[in-house]
Amino acid sequence: MAKAFGIVTSSPQHKVExxxxxxxxxxxxxxxxxxxxxxxxxxxxxxxxxxxxVYITKKPRSLVAHIGTGRHYNINSKRGKIQIxxxxxxxxxxxxxxxxxxxxxxxxxxxxxxxxxxxxAPSCMIFTQNYDELLQQHAKSGADIxxxxxxxxxxxxxxxxxxxxxxxxxxxxxxxxxxxxxDNKDMFMESFxxxxxxxxxxxxxxxQTSSVYTLTNIVNAKCGELDxxxxxxxxxFAPITSLETYYKANMNLIDFDEAASLFTADWPIYTRxxxxxxxxxYDEAVVKNSxxxxxxxxxxxxxxxxxxxxxxxxxxxxxxxxxxNAHSEIGENVVxxxxxxxxxxxxxxxxxxxxxxxxxxYIKRSDIL
Numbered sequence: 001m002a003k004a005f006g007i008v009t010s011s012p013q014h015k016v017e018x019x020x021x022x023x024x025x026x027x028x029x030x031x032x033x034x035x036x037x038x039x040x041x042x043x044x045x046x047x048x049x050x051x052x053x054v055y056i057t058k059k060p061r062s063l064v065a066h067i068g069t070g071r072h073y074n075i076n077s078k079r080g081k082i083q084i085x086x087x088x089x090x091x092x093x094x095x096x097x098x099x100x101x102x103x104x105x106x107x108x109x110x111x112x113x114x115x116x117x118x119x120x121a122p123s124c125m126i127f128t129q130n131y132d133e134l135l136q137q138h139a140k141s142g143a144d145i146x147x148x149x150x151x152x153x154x155x156x157x158x159x160x161x162x163x164x165x166x167x168x169x170x171x172x173x174x175x176x177x178x179x180x181x182x183d184n185k186d187m188f189m190e191s192f193x194x195x196x197x198x199x200x201x202x203x204x205x206x207x208q209t210s211s212v213y214t215l216t217n218i219v220n221a222k223c224g225e226l227d228x229x230x231x232x233x234x235x236x237f238a239p240i241t242s243l244e245t246y247y248k249a250n251m252n253l254i255d256f257d258e259a260a261s262l263f264t265a266d267w268p269i270y271t272r273x274x275x276x277x278x279x280x281x282y283d284e285a286v287v288k289n290s291x292x293x294x295x296x297x298x299x300x301x302x303x304x305x306x307x308x309x310x311x312x313x314x315x316x317x318x319x320x321x322x323x324x325n326a327h328s329e330i331g332e333n334v335v336x337x338x339x340x341x342x343x344x345x346x347x348x349x350x351x352x353x354x355x356x357x358x359x360x361x362y363i364k365r366s367d368i369l
Contacts, residue, residue, distance in 0.1 A: 004117035004135055004193070005051040006044040008037070011124040011190065012057050012097045013214075014161050014241040018362040019342060025240055026054075026123035027062040029325045029343070031253055032293035032308040035066050036240055038073075038271045039128070040121040041082070045073045046267055047131035049119060050080025053109060055102045060086045066272050073270045083109065098214045100206045107203070110196065118199050120215070122190035126238040126249055128267050129191070134231060138193045143229040145198070145219060147172055148191035150237040155185035158248070161241045163188040163216060165230050172228040175220040189233060192219070236262035247340055247360040250306045250323045254289060276309060284315055293326075300330070308343070321357060339363060 008026070016025055026037035037054070044052050052075070056063055063084075067073075070082035085106045103110060110118075117138075119131045129148065138146040149165045152158075159178045165186045166174040175188055192215065194202075202222070206213035209221065219228060236258060238249035253259045263269065276295035281287065285298040292298065295310040300317030307313070308325040314332035324330065324341040331348035338355040342365035347353070350369040355361035363369065 003115050004049055004119050004131070005113045005115045005196075006049040006053070006131075007103075007118060007120045008040045008044075008052065008054045008123050009099045009120060009190070009215075010055045010057040010102065011122050012094070012099075014124050014239075016240065016246060017243050018364065019243065019246070019340070020059075022342070022365050023059050023062040024056055024123070026056070027059075027066060028240060028246065029308055030126065030240075031250060032291055032306050032326075034269060034271045035063075036126065037063060037067065037123050038269055039126050040123055041067070041070075041073050042267075042269045043121065043127075043129050043131060044119065045075055045270065047119075047129075047133075047135075049131060050075050051113065051115070052080070052082045053085055053106070054082060054123070055085045055099070057087060057097050057102065060084070068272065072272050085109075095212045098212060100203055100213055100215055100218070101211075103199075103203055103215075104207070107200075110200065113196055116195055118192075118194060118196050120190075120192040120199075124240050125189060126236070126240065126262070127189065127233060128235060128262060128264075128269075129233060130267075131193070135193055137231065138229075141229055142227065144194060144226040145172075145228045146193040147175075147219075147228065147230050148189040148233050149186045149230050150189055150233045152185055152187045152237075153183050155187065156180045156183050158245055159185070159187055159239060159241070162239055163190075167230050170229045170231070172223055172230050174223055175216055186230065186232075187237075187239075188216070189237070190216070243340065243360065243362055244358065247323060247338075247357075251304070251321065251357075254291060254304060254306065274309070282315075285313075300332075300334075323360075342367075345369070 028036045206218040279296035282299045286301040288303045290302045290305045292307045293309040297312045299315040300313045302319045305322045310327040313330045316333040317330045318335045321338045325343045329346045335352040339361045341363045344366040345363050346368045
């Protein structure tokens with residue numbers, strides 16, 4: 001059993017145009033079945049971390065409803081709990097919307113935790129990680145702070161709002177914004193391990209330095225004083241930090257080999273389930289290389305796409321390279337290519353909406369086209 005409690009941060013520095021108008025990134029539907037928040041919470045739960053605090057800074061309703069009591073994450077009230085933390089008041093300026101200020105809003109909860117260590121994970125990134133093994137590695141190394149990172153070879157194309165680690169071996173010399181000037185970067189995964197008392201000290205130091213400092217800011221400032229180590233992550237990794245990265249992550253995981261690097265039998269990703277009938281594929285339906293969730297009615301052609309729960313696709317419709325979220329309706333003879341269709345949208349009048357894969361289109365939630 002891990003001797004740590006978990007914190008899932010809200011990652012307010014990342015902005016996903018369109019979709020984030022309706023919910024936080026953690027509440028985004030993913031692969032038609034999951035929510036993005038399912039990955040950090042499942043990682044913590046699978047690692048034996050059963051006391052988890054989830055921070056939500058804006059538009060909490062969808063995420064609160066999805067997380068509920070947390071029982072579907074294999075956490076029950078006898079072993080631990082999930083606590084959802086929402087700010088008490090609206091901030092006068094979004095620059096104050098930092099994880100440090102969020103932690104201070106619930107500092108008594110942090111102080112009262114009996115565990116010696118804290119594991120801090122982001123709500124906006126898709127990956128799996130055994131934090132219990134990482135915690136043991138951290139304790140054995142004698143480091144003050146352990147940071148998780150992933151080597152990427154396309155840093156010029158994505159990760160524009162992410163940070164990178166400046167490493168000397170496993171020693172972290174600094175944490176810097178990704179400037180997109182090089183392809184090869186050690187991308188910081190916004191995951192920290194440290195002792196609870198050190199987190200409290202860093203919170204105080206951050207507030208004394210600047211009212212808008214984040215945990216990343218203060219750790220970067222303390223790299224010369226503290227022993228900060230980086231540990232490389234292996235496997236699938238996708239930050240959900242823009243409309244393009246959300247689309248790319250869904251598209252990549254249609255590939256079986258890519259999916260096998262994320263989903264394994266010994267590391268389940270938990271989610272809230274709903275009762276719905278199997279999808280119906282009518283005689284005229286053609287479905288290739290796609291993920292189709294329960295409760296759908298498919299009469300058209302679907303290729304290289306992710307189809308959420310309860311979607312209706314009419315006769316003669318052609319859906320290619322699209323992410324169609326739950327309960328949307330695609331009318332007869334409609335052609336969609338490289339689109340993200342938000343929940344409850346109806347495309348019944350427009351007959352052709354096309355975009356390029358590197359700049360996917362977005363159709364608003366509940367919109368009628």
